[in-house]
Amino acid sequence: MNEKETILIIDDELPIRRLLEITLSASGYKVIHSPTGREGLIDAATHHPSLIILDLGLPDADGKEILKKLREWFFKPVIILSVRDSEDEIIAALDNGANDYLTKPFRSGELLARIRATIRSSEKKKDDPVLEFGTLSIDILNHITKKNNEVLKLTSTEFSLLQLLARNQGRVLTHQYILKEIWGYGYLEQTQYLRVFVAQLRKKIEDNPSKPKLLITESGIGYRFGE
Amino acid sequence: MNDTPKIKQISFMTFISKANHYVLSIIVIGFTVLFCFPLSGSQGYHLVSFILLFVVSVLATFMSIGPILLASALSSLVWNFFFIPPHYTLHIESTEDILMFGMFFTIALVNGVLTTRVRKQERLARSREERANALFQLTKELSKASGTSEILHVATQEIKKHFAVDPSFILQDGNNHLPAFDQVQKEADLLSRDDFLMAKWVFEYSQKAGKFTNTLSSHENTCYPLKGSRLNPGVLMVKHTRPPAGDKIIFWNTFLTQISNSLEREFLEELAKKARFLDESDRLYKTLFNSISHELRIPVSTIIGASDTLLNGDHSENTRSALYNEILSASVRLNRLIENLLNMSRLESGRLSVRLDWYDIHDLVNKVTEDLKDEIKPFTLVVEVPEDMPLVWIDFGLMEQVLYNLLYNACQHAPATSDISLNICHRNSELIIEILDRGPGFSEEALRNVFKKFFRVENSKAGGLGLGLSIVKGFIEAHKGSVSVENRKDRGAKFTIRIPSELVNEKIAT
Numbered sequence: 001m002n003e004k005e006t007i008l009i010i011d012d013e014l015p016i017r018r019l020l021e022i023t024l025s026a027s028g029y030k031v032i033h034s035p036t037g038r039e040g041l042i043d044a045a046t047h048h049p050s051l052i053i054l055d056l057g058l059p060d061a062d063g064k065e066i067l068k069k070l071r072e073w074f075f076k077p078v079i080i081l082s083v084r085d086s087e088d089e090i091i092a093a094l095d096n097g098a099n100d101y102l103t104k105p106f107r108s109g110e111l112l113a114r115i116r117a118t119i120r121s122s123e124k125k126k127d128d129p130v131l132e133f134g135t136l137s138i139d140i141l142n143h144i145t146k147k148n149n150e151v152l153k154l155t156s157t158e159f160s161l162l163q164l165l166a167r168n169q170g171r172v173l174t175h176q177y178i179l180k181e182i183w184g185y186g187y188l189e190q191t192q193y194l195r196v197f198v199a200q201l202r203k204k205i206e207d208n209p210s211k212p213k214l215l216i217t218e219s220g221i222g223y224r225f226g227e
Numbered sequence: 228m229n230d231t232p233k234i235k236q237i238s239f240m241t242f243i244s245k246a247n248h249y250v251l252s253i254i255v256i257g258f259t260v261l262f263c264f265p266l267s268g269s270q271g272y273h274l275v276s277f278i279l280l281f282v283v284s285v286l287a288t289f290m291s292i293g294p295i296l297l298a299s300a301l302s303s304l305v306w307n308f309f310f311i312p313p314h315y316t317l318h319i320e321s322t323e324d325i326l327m328f329g330m331f332f333t334i335a336l337v338n339g340v341l342t343t344r345v346r347k348q349e350r351l352a353r354s355r356e357e358r359a360n361a362l363f364q365l366t367k368e369l370s371k372a373s374g375t376s377e378i379l380h381v382a383t384q385e386i387k388k389h390f391a392v393d394p395s396f397i398l399q400d401g402n403n404h405l406p407a408f409d410q411v412q413k414e415a416d417l418l419s420r421d422d423f424l425m426a427k428w429v430f431e432y433s434q435k436a437g438k439f440t441n442t443l444s445s446h447e448n449t450c451y452p453l454k455g456s457r458l459n460p461g462v463l464m465v466k467h468t469r470p471p472a473g474d475k476i477i478f479w480n481t482f483l484t485q486i487s488n489s490l491e492r493e494f495l496e497e498l499a500k501k502a503r504f505l506d507e508s509d510r511l512y513k514t515l516f517n518s519i520s521h522e523l524r525i526p527v528s529t530i531i532g533a534s535d536t537l538l539n540g541d542h543s544e545n546t547r548s549a550l551y552n553e554i555l556s557a558s559v560r561l562n563r564l565i566e567n568l569l570n571m572s573r574l575e576s577g578r579l580s581v582r583l584d585w586y587d588i589h590d591l592v593n594k595v596t597e598d599l600k601d602e603i604k605p606f607t608l609v610v611e612v613p614e615d616m617p618l619v620w621i622d623f624g625l626m627e628q629v630l631y632n633l634l635y636n637a638c639q640h641a642p643a644t645s646d647i648s649l650n651i652c653h654r655n656s657e658l659i660i661e662i663l664d665r666g667p668g669f670s671e672e673a674l675r676n677v678f679k680k681f682f683r684v685e686n687s688k689a690g691g692l693g694l695g696l697s698i699v700k701g702f703i704e705a706h707k708g709s710v711s712v713e714n715r716k717d718r719g720a721k722f723t724i725r726i727p728s729e730l731v732n733e734k735i736a737t
Contacts, residue, residue, distance in 0.1 A: 087582075087624065105562055192585035192731045195618050199587055210589055210610075217590040220582070220623045 005119065008049035009033040010040030010066070011081065012059050016104075020053065023108040029115075037061035044074055051119055054098070055081045056089055064092055071097040077118040081106075087220045091174050094222070099171045101221075117227075121170035131166050133214060133227050136205055138166050145205070152204050157182065161197055162205070165215065165225040174222040198223065248294035252286055256301050260309055272310035276331050279306055283335045287342035295339030303332040358478050361389050365482060369489040378493060382486045386465075390479065396453075397426050398461035398490065401497065405430050405461065418464070425450050426462045433459060439470035451483055455491030514681050518692050522564055526557035533557075563635075567694045570628060571680070574701040581625065581705045585618040585731060588651055588658075595630045602638040609648045616651065619658045620728045625702040632695040633662045633722050640666030641719070653728065658708075660724040668714040677712055 007029045009020050017033045024031045032047050034040040037058045044052060052070065056063035067078060080093045080101040090101045099118050102111060129141040137146045140163055145152045154162065160182050165173060175194055179187045187193060198217075202209040216226045259282050263275040279302040287295050307317055311324050319325045368381040379396050386394045395418065400406045408423045425443055429436050429450040436442035437449035449467050453460045463483065471479045533550040536542070542550070573579045592610055596603060637647045645665035652659050669677060669684070676682045678700040683693040703710045708726030715721050 105558075192618050195585050195587045196731075199589070211593065217587075217594065219590065219594050219627060 005051070006030045006032065006047055006049040007115070008040065008043055008047060008052045010037060010043075010052065010058065011055035012036065012057075013055070016055075016081075019108075020111075023111070024115075027112055037063070037066040040066060041069060044070060050076055051115060052076070052078045053081060054078055056086070056093060057083065064089070064096055067093055067096050067098060077122045079114060079118060090221055091176070094172055094174050095177060100224075101172060117170040121168075124169070131169075133166065133169070133225075136214065138163060140167075147205055154201075154204065158197060158201050158204070162201055165223060169225045169227065172218050172222050172224045178222065194223075248290045249297055252290065252294045252298040253301060255282060255286060256298060256305060259302075260305050263310070267310050272306070272312075273327075275310045276306055276327070280331065280335055280338065284338050284342065287339040288346070290343070292340060292343050295343055296336070299332065299335035299339050302335055303328060306331060354474070358389075358474070361385070361478075362481060362485065365485055369485060372489070375490065375493050378486070378489050382489075386482065389482070390465075390471075392465045392467060394463050394465045396461060396463055397423075397430075399430065399459065399494075401494065401501075403458065421446065422448055422450070422464060426464060429462045430459065437464075439467055453483060453487040453490060455487050455494075458491060458494060460487055460490035460494055511681075515692075518681065519564075519568070522692055523561070526561045526564075529557035530554050530561075564692065566628075567632075567692060567698060570698045570702075571694050574698065574705075579625075579701070579705055581622045583620050583622055583706075586621055586623050586626075588612060588616055588619055591621075591623065591626055591630060592649065592651070594627055595634060598631060599634055599638065602635060603647070605643040606638060606641060606645060606647045609646055611648070611650045613652055617653050617730050619653065619726075621658070621706060621726065622702075625705060629699045629702050629724070630660070630662075632699050636695060637662060637664035637666065637720075640664065642666070653730075656727060656729055658724075658726045658728040660726075662722045663715060663719060665719040668718060668720045669712065674712060674714070678710070 005028075007024055009017055009024075009031065011017050011020070011033070012035050014035070017035070021031045021033060032043055032049065034043045037060050040052075040054070040058075043049075052074070054063055054067060054070075058066065063080070067080075070078065077099040078097065080090065080098045081104060082090050082093075082101060083104055090103075094101065099122070100114050102114060129139065131138045131140065135148045139145070143156075143159055145154055145159065145162065161178070164178060164181055175191055176188050178194060179190060183190065183193060198215055199209075202212050202215050205214055206212045213226055216224045218224055256279070259279060263278055266278075267275050283295070283298050283302055286298050290298075304317070307319065307328055308315065311319055311328065313320060319328055365381075365385045368385065369378060372378045372381045375398065379398075382396070383394055386392065397405055397411055397418075405411070405423075405427055408420060411423060411426075412418055425436055425446055425448075428443070429452050433452045433454055434442065435449065435451045437446040438444060439449055447466060448464050450462050450464045452462055463486075533553045537547060537550050589612065592612070596608065596610075634647070634649070641647055641664040646663075647665075648661070648663040650659075650661040650663070673682075673684050677684075678696050680697045681693045682697075683691070700710055703724055703726065706726045708724060710722065710724045712720060712722050
């Protein structure tokens with residue numbers, strides 16, 4: 001593990017901070033933590049962390065506001081912690097630039113996996129003309145998608161959708177964001193388009209479409225491209 | 228209903244008698260005199276006196292005392308003037324005729340007065356009967372009415388019918404206070420603040436006030452307290468044009484007493500209901516507390532015990548990992564408990580918002596089977612979804628809980644290695660989900676109660692609060708759907724969910 005990776009935890013609950021510190025330190029990360037949003041912003045500016053874990057329910061400020069302020073100058077990944085049943089908050093946070101989210105209670109294995117994936121995908125070169133995921137390769141320049149070296153026939157919408165998700169691999173894209181990017185502003189409510197196209201794409205690119213490994217559904221929130 | 232015109236008729240008749248009966252009696256006597264002129268020559272003036280007496284008697288049957296007095300006096304005078312000799316003077320010559328004249332006047336007077344009195348008696352008797360009928364009618368209608376609003380409706384109708392006034396009621400709030408002015412005004416917006424303050428006074432002192440009373444008599448309206456034997460239901464406000472007088476006061480008071488009694492009965496019933504409800508919620512509260520503390524204690528004890536063992540003493544790798552697993556599964560169990568409690572409280576508070584959207588049912592199945600993969604491991608899960616399954620219109624989060632709870636239950640009760648089937652299809656604009664297991668099924672009693680809160684199957688090996696299935700029911704009903712359970716013919720239980728779900732009507736271009 002890279003010793004230099006620093007993670008900043010902004011959470012008001014001491015037991016959670018302590019647990020995260022133990023877990024993350026054991027995995028080789030350097031951990032800083034702040035109990036309030038205000039201190040979190042200062043710590044982020046002074047320590048330049050590689051990743052921030054931000055709790056949405058902070059006592060001194062709305063987590064979303066902290067996220068907005070962070071995003072004015074902080075471009076490294078942010079993972080949101082939230083309680084269940086607050087999909088609206090999670091969606092708003094993701095639309096405001098959060099990379100991923102976890103709902104409490106979460107398993108530390110899950111958290112570590114998300115941290116690794118998020119850091120890795122943020123370090124990946126975004127302008128790579130060919131994206132490779134296992135047996136799937138996407139040639140963005142030439143609009144050619146291959147699975148097991150066989151060229152797949154994708155419609156242009158299918159390709160745009162695949163490319164959008166693949167480029168943001170590991171990051172959760174909300175329904176609205178995807179609809180806006182692929183279909184435009186007039187289609188923000190047309191979730192059914194997204195469902196139909198995701199189902200079609202899965203049939204073409206997944207090994208087992210009913211157990212998808214690439215196009216992963218984040219229930220009630222959006223989609224994520226896995227690997 | 229047909230009593231209303233009668234009131235008008237009576238007042239019309241009184242009016243007629245007051246002004247026109249005098250004129251009428253003069254005219255009638257005049258005509259009689261004209262008619263008698265030719266007779267008096269041949270038959271003598273004594274016959275004329277009989278005819279006049281007859282006419283006065285007839286008039287007495289429908290006229291009041293004043294016109295009758297006039298008719299008696301007038302008829303004796305004209306008899307004297309026109310018929311008793313010497314004619315056309317009031318002078319009477321013979322002593323016999325003076326006597327006759329005196330007797331005529333007396334007979335006419337007595338006749339008229341007696342007849343009028345008999346009629347008055349009869350009228351009184353009739354109005355007494357009418358009032359008795361009205362009261363009977365009121366009591367009958369009030370006893371039929373259920374609920375405060377119906378009673379008020381009946382009372383308003385009957386008061387309008389018998390007193391020709393439009394009453395408005397202000398009832399107390401159940402704690403022996405009149406509600407606040409704003410609230411009262413919402414229901415009766417004609418009520419002024421002054422009226423309301425008067426109503427408050429009346430309610431507090433249980434005395435009438437307003438116009439035609441001794442208190443606050445400058446007010447336009449009159450306010451009466453509605454008095455009960457154990458509590459006072461409220462007050463009644465009317466705008467009298469005339470103060471009720473005589474018999475009418477008694478009638479009015481009896482009316483109010485009847486209405487008060489009915490309202491009081493309603494209020495007392497409401498109080499009793501409230502007391503019963505409190506009892507019920509108290510019982511529920513106790514059940515909840517008992518079962519929650521019981522259910523919490525098991526996983527918490529496990530966690531404390533296991534971590535304590537881990538901290539004190541040197542254990543083999545196997546023991547340690549077994550203890551870690553115990554802690555994890557106890558925590559998961561705790562978490563599930565909290566989830567269910569939160570869901571229940573969302574349902575109970577009525578704050579459950581359903582966010583419907585188009586979803587691929589496969590996503591739902593994947594999510595739930597992934598979350599339950601450890602529980603499902605000992606079984607064979609058979610998922611059947613038709614190839615052309617359309618998108619469905621559901622709340623993903625709620626349906627996830629529904630499916631989770633049902634599959635989790637199946638895993639708790641089915642024997643290891645048996646099949647658990649999940650059949651999903653879309654038929655007749657309905658999403659149909661069936662969950663079938665090979666567990667012991669349910670007893671008759673359990674089939675009836677299984678969706679009730681805190682119901683747990685007797686001797687069930689699975690713990691829990693008995694909330695899982697009631698949450699399922701609540702969430703399905705939030706989708707306007709239904710859930711049912713039956714036993715399978717050859718062992719096992721079958722849950723069927725039906726949720727109305729139209730097809731995506733728009734063709735989506737690929």
